[in-house]
Amino acid sequence: MKILLLAGDGIGPEIMAEAEKVLAALTLPVTLDRALVGGAAYAATGHPLPPETLAKAKAADGILFGAVGDPRFDNVERHLRPEQAILGLRSELGLFANLRPAKLFAGLEDSSALRPEVASAIDLLIVRELNGDVYFGEKGTRKTASGEREGYDIMSYSESEVRRIAHVAFRAAQGRAKRLCSVDKANVLETSQLWRDVVIEVAADYPDVALSHMYVDNAAMQLVRNPGQFDVVVTGNLFGDILSDQASMCVGSIGLLASASLSEGKQGLYEPIHGSAPDIAGKGIANPLAMILSLAMLLRHSGGDEASAARIEAAVAKVLADGCRGADLGGTMGTAALGDAVVTALNG
Amino acid sequence: MKILLLAGDGIGPEIMAEAEKVLAALTLPVTLDRALVGGAAYAATGHPLPPETLAKAKAADGILFGAVGDPRFDNVERHLRPEQAILGLRSELGLFANLRPAKLFAGLEDSSALRPEVASAIDLLIVRELNGDVYFGEKGTRKTASGEREGYDIMSYSESEVRRIAHVAFRAAQGRAKRLCSVDKANVLETSQLWRDVVIEVAADYPDVALSHMYVDNAAMQLVRNPGQFDVVVTGNLFGDILSDQASMCVGSIGLLASASLSEGKQGLYEPIHGSAPDIAGKGIANPLAMILSLAMLLRHSGGDEASAARIEAAVAKVLADGCRGADLGGTMGTAALGDAVVTALNG
Numbered sequence: 001m002k003i004l005l006l007a008g009d010g011i012g013p014e015i016m017a018e019a020e021k022v023l024a025a026l027t028l029p030v031t032l033d034r035a036l037v038g039g040a041a042y043a044a045t046g047h048p049l050p051p052e053t054l055a056k057a058k059a060a061d062g063i064l065f066g067a068v069g070d071p072r073f074d075n076v077e078r079h080l081r082p083e084q085a086i087l088g089l090r091s092e093l094g095l096f097a098n099l100r101p102a103k104l105f106a107g108l109e110d111s112s113a114l115r116p117e118v119a120s121a122i123d124l125l126i127v128r129e130l131n132g133d134v135y136f137g138e139k140g141t142r143k144t145a146s147g148e149r150e151g152y153d154i155m156s157y158s159e160s161e162v163r164r165i166a167h168v169a170f171r172a173a174q175g176r177a178k179r180l181c182s183v184d185k186a187n188v189l190e191t192s193q194l195w196r197d198v199v200i201e202v203a204a205d206y207p208d209v210a211l212s213h214m215y216v217d218n219a220a221m222q223l224v225r226n227p228g229q230f231d232v233v234v235t236g237n238l239f240g241d242i243l244s245d246q247a248s249m250c251v252g253s254i255g256l257l258a259s260a261s262l263s264e265g266k267q268g269l270y271e272p273i274h275g276s277a278p279d280i281a282g283k284g285i286a287n288p289l290a291m292i293l294s295l296a297m298l299l300r301h302s303g304g305d306e307a308s309a310a311r312i313e314a315a316v317a318k319v320l321a322d323g324c325r326g327a328d329l330g331g332t333m334g335t336a337a338l339g340d341a342v343v344t345a346l347n348g
Numbered sequence: 349m350k351i352l353l354l355a356g357d358g359i360g361p362e363i364m365a366e367a368e369k370v371l372a373a374l375t376l377p378v379t380l381d382r383a384l385v386g387g388a389a390y391a392a393t394g395h396p397l398p399p400e401t402l403a404k405a406k407a408a409d410g411i412l413f414g415a416v417g418d419p420r421f422d423n424v425e426r427h428l429r430p431e432q433a434i435l436g437l438r439s440e441l442g443l444f445a446n447l448r449p450a451k452l453f454a455g456l457e458d459s460s461a462l463r464p465e466v467a468s469a470i471d472l473l474i475v476r477e478l479n480g481d482v483y484f485g486e487k488g489t490r491k492t493a494s495g496e497r498e499g500y501d502i503m504s505y506s507e508s509e510v511r512r513i514a515h516v517a518f519r520a521a522q523g524r525a526k527r528l529c530s531v532d533k534a535n536v537l538e539t540s541q542l543w544r545d546v547v548i549e550v551a552a553d554y555p556d557v558a559l560s561h562m563y564v565d566n567a568a569m570q571l572v573r574n575p576g577q578f579d580v581v582v583t584g585n586l587f588g589d590i591l592s593d594q595a596s597m598c599v600g601s602i603g604l605l606a607s608a609s610l611s612e613g614k615q616g617l618y619e620p621i622h623g624s625a626p627d628i629a630g631k632g633i634a635n636p637l638a639m640i641l642s643l644a645m646l647l648r649h650s651g652g653d654e655a656s657a658a659r660i661e662a663a664v665a666k667v668l669a670d671g672c673r674g675a676d677l678g679g680t681m682g683t684a685a686l687g688d689a690v691v692t693a694l695n696g
């Protein structure tokens with residue numbers, strides 16, 4: 001298996017180093033490659049997703065991605081900002097299905113902002129569409145009739161875009177508790193109405209899955225009130241961005257959540273759901289666990305190696321159950337110490 | 349002062365009756381009128397916002413609004429659905445500024461899904477733009493080149509739309525802790541980039557207010573992690589819809605949050621942020637406190653009667669501190685009993 005490591009900006013390189021340690025400890029038959037991405041690539045080449053990086057990404061079976069985002073480049077033209085690298089990879093590689101599992105690890109009952117009894121019940125999977133919606137529609141700034149500036153972005157979904165993500169979500173629900181909640185804003189948006197209509201059509205193929213619908217405002221509320229009610233949640237790119245970050249806090253730290261971005265085939269990109277955290281970059285205090293858990297997802301989904309994935313996840317769970325905590329969880333362990341602890345647990 | 353009562357659907361009429369009790373107990377010199385709205389109006393007249401209702405609304409100083417939404421009409425054409433009534437009132441009356449305060453009432457520390465120490469710190473005001481964004485842009489269903497159905501909605505904000513809501517938010521912050529957080533998704537959306545640029549321009553008029561910016565995904569996370577960090581939050585129509593519902597759960601129940609929708613002048617519409625709750629309609633168990641608190645906002649903003657507004661708010665606070673709880677807060681008091689308790693507290 002060919003794995004491409006894209007460390008990116010901010011804390012990306014630090015946490016990537018720990019995922020590499022874990023990968024090395026597994027001694028799997030993989031070939032590793034590296035490339036520049038995000039602000040780091042922009043600084044070196046003038047583009048956040050240089051052609052060479054994109055070519056390597058296309059050739060890889062799995063891409064392990066750190067994070068992009070660098071405040072130094074917040075004011076460059078939009079198409080050259082670090083964030084465009086991840087958006088470009090998602091669209092160029094057709095990575096339309098973003099899986100974001102959230103589950104409370106044993107030992108973290110007291111780390112969530114939610115009451116322990118509310119937080120303990122969390123075990124959900126957010127399936128976020130990643131190639132469409134207002135992210136990729138026509139956008140720009142224009143002048144109104146009265147000569148004012150106006151910013152605009154077109155939100156849209158076509159039938160086939162909704163259908164393929166719905167299938168992914170229904171199949172995921174079949175492998176879990178068989179409940180799927182589709183989140184939209186169909187009382188206001190035509191895009192959502194089409195979304196809902198198509199999800200209902202696809203449901204006919206999955207009579208064993210119980211489908212429900214929820215408006216996004218209500219979903220944001222229910223994710224705080226009673227997150228344990230959800231099994232699989234499927235939603236569009238924008239709502240998925242918001243709800244999955246929100247869900248991350250329910251489990252204690254955004255430093256614990258991994259994600260997989262999958263295409264129709266086995267190729268995928270795997271990244272923590274947190275960002276580049278420039279405020280703590282270089283201090284050696286970033287939590288590497290979401291990055292390490294992203295490696296587990298890579299081995300599972302692109303490598304077909306469920307055993308290694310489960311081994312990594314068990315090691316992370318053990319480390320947390322043993323009380324290892326970084327700064328994000330009120331502890332004192334640094335990035336490297338947490339990575340070392342996972343390697344020790346792997347071999348233990 | 350002329351007040352129009354629009355009870356609407358579901359639990360609307362039940363909770364409106366309790367607000368009327370409270371208004372009667374205050375013996376203020378107001379004239380009351382009533383009209384049909386939402387599903388109730390559609391059933392009677394074929395339109396959710398009949399011309400007569402709109403005319404009465406235009407003539408009123410303050411509109412007290414219950415809730416609209418009725419699953420029986422979920423499949424009628426979009427422009428005839430109950431929800432269109434509230435969207436129509438907001439746009440026809442130019443109600444562009446939606447104020448949604450959220451604060452934990454004493455005695456409810458244990459009712460929030462958040463830990464008591466996290467929830468107690470909540471005291472924020474969400475200022476949501478209400479006349480623009482993807483809510484009111486061109487929308488529809490079209491065929492793609494390949495013949496598929498595609499739903500689309502245009503998101504946009506013009507300079508002047510952002511400027512007027514920014515002024516409302518900065519002024520609100522001046523009357524509070526002088527901190528304003530503007531929420532957008534400027535790393536992806538051009539609409540958000542213009543929003544951010546204009547908010548920064550307006551900030552020059554308010555050197556005493558500390559302005560910060562946050563991406564919406566991060567804001568949804570921070571509202572769970574540490575909601576006490578926020579004073580005033582200003583955001584667009586769609587993000588405001590999501591974040592304010594989410595914030596409501598942090599204070600224990602969506603049945604406690606009132607909102608004001610204001611125009612350039614003194615006219616306003618006041619409504620609970622919860623919906624019509626068809627599942628509990630007619631059972632006499634809905635929480636009327638958000639409706640009663642909406643009346644307080646009406647008297648304050650459209651009536652200029654701060655004293656009566658404060659009296660109502662103190663009475664609601666006393667009722668909650670005394671342990672009165674409806675079903676939404678795990679108690680047994682019904683809608684009418686809660687309304688009566690507020691009246692008793694008013695006079696006590």
Ligand SMILES: CC(C)[C@H](C(=O)O)[C@@H](O)C(=O)O
Nearest residue numbers: 083086087241273535536565
């Ligand atoms: C960096 C940004 C463009 C991205 C997104 O909005 O998709 C991020 O927030 C995410 O969720 O992966």
Ligand SMILES: CC(C)[C@H](C(=O)O)[C@@H](O)C(=O)O
Nearest residue numbers: 187188217431434435589621
């Ligand atoms: C009923 C619906 C159209 C409305 C909205 O989305 O604005 C509601 O959710 C609200 O927040 O007032």
